[in-house]
Amino acid sequence: xxxxxxxxxxxxxxxxxxxxxxxxxxxxxxxxxxxxxxxxxxxxxxxxxxxxxxxxxxxxxxxxxxxxxxxxxxxxxxxxxxxxxxxxxxxxxxxxxxxxxxxxxxxxxxxxxxxxxxxxxxxxxxxxxxxxxxxxxxxxxxxxxxxxxxxxxxxxxxxxxxxxxxxxxxxx
Numbered sequence: 001x002x003x004x005x006x007x008x009x010x011x012x013x014x015x016x017x018x019x020x021x022x023x024x025x026x027x028x029x030x031x032x033x034x035x036x037x038x039x040x041x042x043x044x045x046x047x048x049x050x051x052x053x054x055x056x057x058x059x060x061x062x063x064x065x066x067x068x069x070x071x072x073x074x075x076x077x078x079x080x081x082x083x084x085x086x087x088x089x090x091x092x093x094x095x096x097x098x099x100x101x102x103x104x105x106x107x108x109x110x111x112x113x114x115x116x117x118x119x120x121x122x123x124x125x126x127x128x129x130x131x132x133x134x135x136x137x138x139x140x141x142x143x144x145x146x147x148x149x150x151x152x153x154x155x156x157x158x159x160x161x162x163x164x165x166x167x168x169x170x171x172x
Contacts, residue, residue, distance in 0.1 A: 034169070
């Protein structure tokens, strides 16, 4: 019993070391904080920063041996009036925005009190992906999961994406 308790205590002490955090900001304001399991995923915050524009920002990518998850945001006049987590209006807007990528609605979900519109995208260079998007302070924040090695994604990718979204906390 003492050995089990000691092992449990060691594991509990190691958990904070496995969780890493990131803060997504735009225009001088914090949009969200994000924590992830660094025991599973590695984070790249540098590769695509050169492509950032005033209305479109890449934040980071997470990757493991199966998946890559890109996180970014964009803003334009059409979405600035949407309220935080408004999945109805966002779903309609994104269906048109991502139509060239074969967007197909996968419904919505709510995680940490934040609503996300879910889409599958088939016309992307990776062979397919799932996208989760939400509105935070007039910005569309997106998380897109794909599999560089397998190409097409399946239901386990969508499940992984939802698990990762549990680490996203919109700023108030």
